[in-house]
Amino acid sequence: QPQNEHIELHRRRYGYRLDHHERRRKKEGREAHERSRRAKKMIGLKAKLYHKQRHAEKIQMKKTLKMHEKRNTKEKNDEKTPKGAVPAYLLDREGQSRAKVLSNMIKQKRKEKAGKWEVPVPKVRAQGETEVLKVIRTGKRKKKAWKRMVTKVCFVGDGFTRKPPKYERFIRPMGLRFKKAHVTHPELKATFCLPILGVKKNPSSPLYTTLGVITKGTVIEVNVSELGLVTQGGKVIWGKYAQVTNNPENDGCINAVLLV
């Protein structure tokens, strides 16, 4: 029975085939032709994927080649010219830069007046009722249409109990209730899976805020005790705001960015 390293043993004892090395060399030489033939013959989705991968490979190859070329040539070094050095014919023009500074200051003052916060997702598409709430027909002849079902991801608190089904107007299905969100810390660039404490504000409508509907741009409060943040006074921070950055109903998860 062939045991352990029988292949290497055979090679050591009897050597290679007489034409082994030649065949190997020729096979490697044919590689380029094989690759091009394959690239030409492939069709369909496989071809698209293959061409994309090949394109990436070629870009890498070109980059390395260029790097090797660069080593040997001399290049213009831009760093040697100091900043602020201005060519002779521009020496008189000073006023412009100051003007820019001024306009920037005016812009900032305007912003402060409006009281806008800096949030990662400043503008969000408003979502109408027909999009968020779906009409449920009830009644013996299904004519009554006063019930609504939420079609977006929502958050209900821990102590949540439904109203008696006959009287509840808004249905929040269990399948769409989420308790955890994937929160990214903008400076640390790390993502944590933190439990949600509540929905602070939904930009589309205050109704959604009370219902707990989470859409893109909603500000939620998350439990950050996992991060171990401490205030200057020495108290442990355990709740922070985060803004949702994706469409949870399309992705099946809530991705948010912590607001520091």
Add this chain to the structure above:
Amino acid sequence: PWLQDFIDLTLSKTQRKTPTVIHKHYQIHRIRHFYMRKVKYTQQNYHDRLTQILTDFPKLDDIHPFYADLMNVLYDKDHYKLALGQINIAKNLIDNVAKDYVRLMKYGDSLYRCKQLKRAALGRMCTIIKRQKQSLEYLEQVRQHLSRLPTIDPNTRTLLLCGYPNVGKSSFINKVTRADVEVQPYAFTTKSLFVGHMDYKYLRWQVVDTPGILDHPLEDRNTIEMQAITALAHLRAAVLYVMDVSEQCGHSLEEQVELFRNIKPLFANKPLIIVANKCDVKRIAELPEESQKIFETFEAEGFSVIETSTLTEEGVIQVKTEACDRLLAHRVDTKMKGNKVNDVLNRLHLAMPNRRDNKERLPFIPEGAVARKKRMEVSTPRRKLERDLELEMGDDYILDLQKYWDLMNSSEKYDKIPEIWEGHNILDYIDPDIMRKLEELEKEEELREAAGEYDSEPESEDEEMMEIRRLAQQIREKKKLKILQSKEKDTRGPRMPRTAKKVERKVLEKEMTDLGLDMTNKDDAHYVRRSRSVTRKRKRDESETPKSAARSRSSSRTPRDVSGLRDEKMVKKVKVMAKKAQKKMNRLGKKGESDRHIFNLKPKHLLAGKRKSGKTQRR
């Protein structure tokens, strides 16, 4: 690369095996079902693959402890279990992901939303697999190594070889079995267990070769030595402790004895034999006194010491027989002590025939058998055969059969034998009865001939053969004639080709009649020159011209369907061929060769279903 292929394969399989066409305007439950199916299909695939991996790898708890220990030594039990555990976790995670997303998809109310959910689900599953890269690579390596391990049956009769490196264990196993283990002058040539098989007393025996063991405590041992220790610990085998008497392995005799003492606990309950190898270099008797005493102590303790040399093969067979016998006895002993024996013993019964009278009846052994047995025991030297002589003389050997001849005058053995002597042929006088034998033979031949044994059968040839023979005879005669004729021809200078000459009608007719063709019908012949009056007369008659013209043409030329054909047989064949060519056209209802009308411009089998890689022409 293997991991990437795994993911690519599963995804492309999903894309190929599930329906791909979906539109926005379909009913929502149909859209949902479509995407849910894709998610479930991918999940199923991953699940199946991972379960297959998990089941194919042996569970360390379920296999024989020898193999479990060996795998621990080679692959590190913890790492192995961890890797498999990771795969298991990945499998469960994938199942959960699929479940969640299928649940979410029930609330999807648009194609876009369902599609995004499916995309998220598949992406999640692929990331889970990507994270298992390390485990999968490790398991792949384990698998490859595991497939090359030798199959050692822990329960059957085994001989185990152990000792220092380079003492000659591998050469021993090479001599005794058909295994081809590498033998090299450096230490640790054998790096893992090797197994070979041999036969003794009509039974199959395993011989296991181990890598050499050095003398240090158990904790310091490396993987290679641990394999040997594992084999020693778990296999119930006869142990052959191989020692190098000539100290060529690089370790002195005392060191080897030290090692023996250290691993003695592993030899408990195993028949042990000490093999003193390389005795062709140095025998025990040549050793100094102290070393000889060591061997004497061994003998005293009850371990037999046998000198061997794998080079000259002395003692190898002795070791083999001794070890096998002792192991067999040991095994029988253990079996007798066990419980299962009673089941067997109860069923065995040796029947002795009852004595019917007082007469002694001894077993009958023929004399020849007794004599042969005696001879085998005594082993009388047999006579020197030619073969032995050949082996001795080597290249100088010449086959000389004449030395065995029995002549009156033995000095004449090598004389040349003449062929003719005093006018007589010597071969005629070989046998004194040669004339008588010749007469007998001739008589026999006559009898046979009279009986007709040598006659060729006249009825074996049928008419066809006769015809062919006749034709052949004709051809031969004709050929001879032609040769004579051409020889008689008086040709000078260049000759005109045969086709340039005009053929006279008479010559043509004569030749054709000779060949057997019927040339009497002169009217139908195409070469007949019509007399002028006949043609002129035909032209004047207007009303008759069509008919007569047709007739004249038909009478001057052969009809088209038989022109160019030699005989009836050919005419028939041609007719059949024509009919066959028309069959296809007739079946398809075509008017003729040029009719290319297509009755069904949009056949269903070409235009319905998925279009796959441009195969709409035939499918």
